[in-house]
Amino acid sequence: MDKMIDDEMLVTQFKSGIQKAFDELMKRYERRIFSYLLRSVRNYEDAEELTLEVFFKAYRALGSWEPKAKFSTWLYTIASNLSIDYHRSKSRHPVFIYEDENVIEKRLVANDISSNPEKQLEDQERGEIIRAAVDKLSAKQKEVFMLTRYEGLQIKEVAETLGMAEGTVKIHLHRAIKKLQTILQPLWENNEI
Amino acid sequence: MPKCKISEAHVIDYVIGELDHTEAAEFRYHLTTCNHCIRHVNVLKHVLQLVDSAEAEIAPQAIVPTNLESKLYRRLAEEPIQKPSVHSRFTDFIARLGLILQIQKPAVVGLLAVVAIAITLLIGNPFDNETTESVDARIEQYHHQGIQRSMEDVIRNKHLRPSDEWNTVSQLNRVKDQAKGTDWAVLANEHLKGVNSKL
Numbered sequence A: 001m002d003k004m005i006d007d008e009m010l011v012t013q014f015k016s017g018i019q020k021a022f023d024e025l026m027k028r029y030e031r032r033i034f035s036y037l038l039r040s041v042r043n044y045e046d047a048e049e050l051t052l053e054v055f056f057k058a059y060r061a062l063g064s065w066e067p068k069a070k071f072s073t074w075l076y077t078i079a080s081n082l083s084i085d086y087h088r089s090k091s092r093h094p095v096f097i098y099e100d101e102n103v104i105e106k107r108l109v110a111n112d113i114s115s116n117p118e119k120q121l122e123d124q125e126r127g128e129i130i131r132a133a134v135d136k137l138s139a140k141q142k143e144v145f146m147l148t149r150y151e152g153l154q155i156k157e158v159a160e161t162l163g164m165a166e167g168t169v170k171i172h173l174h175r176a177i178k179k180l181q182t183i184l185q186p187l188w189e190n191n192e193i
Numbered sequence B: 001m002p003k004c005k006i007s008e009a010h011v012i013d014y015v016i017g018e019l020d021h022t023e024a025a026e027f028r029y030h031l032t033t034c035n036h037c038i039r040h041v042n043v044l045k046h047v048l049q050l051v052d053s054a055e056a057e058i059a060p061q062a063i064v065p066t067n068l069e070s071k072l073y074r075r076l077a078e079e080p081i082q083k084p085s086v087h088s089r090f091t092d093f094i095a096r097l098g099l100i101l102q103i104q105k106p107a108v109v110g111l112l113a114v115v116a117i118a119i120t121l122l123i124g125n126p127f128d129n130e131t132t133e134s135v136d137a138r139i140e141q142y143h144h145q146g147i148q149r150s151m152e153d154v155i156r157n158k159h160l161r162p163s164d165e166w167n168t169v170s171q172l173n174r175v176k177d178q179a180k181g182t183d184w185a186v187l188a189n190e191h192l193k194g195v196n197s198k199l
């Protein structure tokens, strides 16, 4: 399908019964939604499950969806609600990424390239410490931080996605960054990361 | 060093690019004279760099799950749009079909027969609650449910706006297209003939 067709056009096509339009929308957003959810839940299998759930819900609701915001913003709204429910239902510490075969394979390839296994391990631990700091943010702080920083959403779009005032989004974003600084700065000053 | 009067939020906004053009220029000018803010900016940039690289590690493009689409359609096939059973959906469908056919009485009997045959051919015995065995069959079944929904839309619109025949014709043509190669296309065509004969 033509890349030049915008999302809203595809939505209209889908509403008029062209199933393929949804396939195209899914193709456009599955990676982004999956990475977003993977960062949110830190677990490969759950992120996959939730990604499916996002598109499942979107498919069901799209027929009656009236575009007040962009289609992508709407998708992130569904994803972020699901991720909030997920964290609510699993009131446990997030686990680190599930070691899917593909991930292990990728890591093996990476290890082949760099012949310094100690450094590899160091980098890996460092990454985990830093992600643990991110996971210490409140749910809203983390959502706002992730959506602006890694999903490329504007403050205004995050406000729409999360149903907050723009000012509130900014406050959460500032607090998130300040909190990351509070956690991480002592760690690098003590050479722990 | 005395603390600078510029707010922490302002420095953060500068680092994440949330200041407008003028504000950013003013702040850059301020940085030429304020070591406190320079240090703050550098710390924040380092924090974000660390987090960016840690977050980049965990979502590499290559490991996005495969076959999400077919998994979605399988799920949609498992959980059809309307909760009611196949049986009640069947009777509902026939009932709605009956509504519009009041306008075209002569066609009623023939069409009902076509619908019944089509449904039996397409999704098996509508009174049988058996779930389909293979994944492909489910996806196929889902496809037919999609067509059925489009057909229902035609019927609904035709009922609500009986005078808008052009709309009905174009909708039916879309269904025909969507249903190409199936008996639904035959059904849509039958319908189309009926409408066209009135135009």
Ligand SMILES: [Zn+2]
Residues within 6 Å of the ligand: B004, B005, B006, B030, B034, B035, B036, B037, B038
């Ligand atoms: Zn200053």
